[in-house]
Amino acid sequence: MSRHSWAEPWKVKMVEHLKMTTRQEREAAIAEAGFNTFLLPSRFVYIDLLTDSGTNAMSDRQWAGLMMGDEAYAGSENFYHLQDAIRRYYGYQHLIPTHQGRGAEHILSQLCIRPGQLVPGNMYFTTTKVHQELAGGKFVDVIIDEAHDPDNEFPFKGNCDLAKIERLIREHGAAKIAYLSLETNVNMAGGQPCSLANIRETCALCHKHGIKVYLDATRAVENAYFIQQREPGQKNRTIAQILRDICDCTDGATMSAKKDALVNIGGFLAVNDEELAERARNMVVIYEGLHTYGGLAGRDMEAMAIGIAESVQFDHMHARIGQVEYLGHKLIEGGVPIVRPIGGHGVFLDAKRFLLHIPHEQFPAQALAAALYVESGVRAMERGAVSAGRDHETGQNVFPSLELVRLTIPRRVYTQAHMDVTAESVIELLENREKIVGLRFTHEPKYLRFFQARFEPVSGETVFKK
Numbered sequence: 089m090s091r092h093s094w095a096e097p098w099k100v101k102m103v104e105h106l107k108m109t110t111r112q113e114r115e116a117a118i119a120e121a122g123f124n125t126f127l128l129p130s131r132f133v134y135i136d137l138l139t140d141s142g143t144n145a146m147s148d149r150q151w152a153g154l155m156m157g158d159e160a161y162a163g164s165e166n167f168y169h170l171q172d173a174i175r176r177y178y179g180y181q182h183l184i185p186t187h188q189g190r191g192a193e194h195i196l197s198q199l200c201i202r203p204g205q206l207v208p209g210n211m212y213f214t215t216t217k218v219h220q221e222l223a224g225g226k227f228v229d230v231i232i233d234e235a236h237d238p239d240n241e242f243p244f245k246g247n248c249d250l251a252k253i254e255r256l257i258r259e260h261g262a263a264k265i266a267y268l269s270l271e272t273n274v275n276m277a278g279g280q281p282c283s284l285a286n287i288r289e290t291c292a293l294c295h296k297h298g299i300k301v302y303l304d305a306t307r308a309v310e311n312a313y314f315i316q317q318r319e320p321g322q323k324n325r326t327i328a329q330i331l332r333d334i335c336d337c338t339d340g341a342t343m344s345a346k347k348d349a350l351v352n353i354g355g356f357l358a359v360n361d362e363e364l365a366e367r368a369r370n371m372v373v374i375y376e377g378l379h380t381y382g383g384l385a386g387r388d389m390e391a392m393a394i395g396i397a398e399s400v401q402f403d404h405m406h407a408r409i410g411q412v413e414y415l416g417h418k419l420i421e422g423g424v425p426i427v428r429p430i431g432g433h434g435v436f437l438d439a440k441r442f443l444l445h446i447p448h449e450q451f452p453a454q455a456l457a458a459a460l461y462v463e464s465g466v467r468a469m470e471r472g473a474v475s476a477g478r479d480h481e482t483g484q485n486v487f488p489s490l491e492l493v494r495l496t497i498p499r500r501v502y503t504q505a506h507m508d509v510t511a512e513s514v515i516e517l518l519e520n521r522e523k524i525v526g527l528r529f530t531h532e533p534k535y536l537r538f539f540q541a542r543f544e545p546v547s548g549e550t551v552f553k554k
């Protein structure tokens with residue numbers, strides 16, 4: 089029998105109660121939070137789709153692994169388990185654990201970027217870019233143009249544009265390029281994958297010019313699943329095999345294990361070069377902790393080692409991506425403008441088309457995320473101009489072509505019924521969209537402003553009054 093529908097390859101053992109708030113409570117909460125969903129206490133949130141980062145439900149095996157924590161300061165047994173898992177599934181020889189992804193980005197950036205160098209990448213990620221800049225580097229976008237168009241159905245919108253990389257090398261010389269930062273399942277593009285062919289060509293081009301390639305492996309397993317599903321010649325290969333192929337092209341990786349690896353905290357830097365690994369081990373002791381724990385407890389490393397092995401299972405990934413696609417299709421059926429193809433870790437609402445009456449300068453995605461919360465208690469996140477920040481040189485706001493609200497799906501946490509409620513809430517909002525008003529800053533932090541910024545409505549008291 090060929091079966092098309094997916095079902096979760098697990099059953100529920102423990103539940104966590106959700107609390108629904110009243111509209112009045114939510115209006116007060118979002119005003120108190122400066123119309124920024126990051127500043128909402130989670131007790132006021134019903135369905136939390138802020139992020140897929142650290143919000144995963146761990147398996148009973150991972151929880152059992154927590155009890156196997158070897159909390160030795162140095163040389164914890166769990167470090168060696170994690171090192172084995174990374175060598176086996178990602179293929180890198182040297183592991184430097186970090187408390188989360190940005191800890192690894194900090195170390196890599198400080199070690200591999202000289203002031204004035206360029207760091208090409210397939211679309212920026214917020215924390216990655218800020219660490220590149222703090223090390224004196226300048227991010228240059230080399231993603232294909234299709235990625236900037238929410239309606240373009242190209243199946244690998246995460247791909248690098250080889251011509252853009254070649255032009256950069258021609259104009260500036262390879263020595264001016266610190267390394268290429270290659271992200272899989274590109275977050276800011278809407279969770280869009282790279283093809284294996286493009287990863288191979290990109291790495292070959294860079295290596296030909298002596299430029300290293302470091303992978304942001306945060307969602308590489310989800311990317312491997314898309315390669316298996318979409319790329320000619322890949323459908324009979326396992327996700328684990330494809331993951332190894334992706335990593336084998338590159339020189340090392342930074343990782344936020346809070347996503348693919350199904351844990352609540354953790355990350356790592358992994359490289360093949362022994363000399364670089366030694367320098368990174370030396371640096372991690374300054375900022376994170378000893379090189380065999382890097383800011384993590386032994387138990388966290390054990391949970392991560394087990395989570396990595398679970399993450400490459402087909403049934404897991406089929407249900408995980410299947411759930412995201414389920415929500416995406418419901419929204420498309422309801423006429424909601426979303427980024428297509430539907431991404432790996434969430435559904436991205438196209439706020440520019442959702443709120444045609446709000447100019448880009450009034451941050452439509454920020455307003456839409458706030459309004460969705462008021463409407464339904466569903467918490468989403470802005471991924472547009474507020475996240476993009478200001479241009480370093482001109483001080484002006486950057487207005488990316490993608491002005492999105494991300495409905496991010498935590499792994500193994502919510503049910504199909506939660507997706508139904510979410511879709512209904514967004515569709516309801518669409519019907520009342522002209523009542524949503526734009527926002528302006530009242531407080532703008534210097535770094536990664538989206539996390540802590542505060543806003544006020546450009547007119548009236550609140551962002552969305554029905």
Ligand code: F0G
Binds near residue numbers: 139191216343354355
């Ligand atoms: N790289 C990517 C592609 C990410 O999505 C993230 C985090 C990081 C690096 C940084 O890792 O959070 O462990 O320090 N993304 C989260 C998100 C915050 O919600 O998308 P971290």
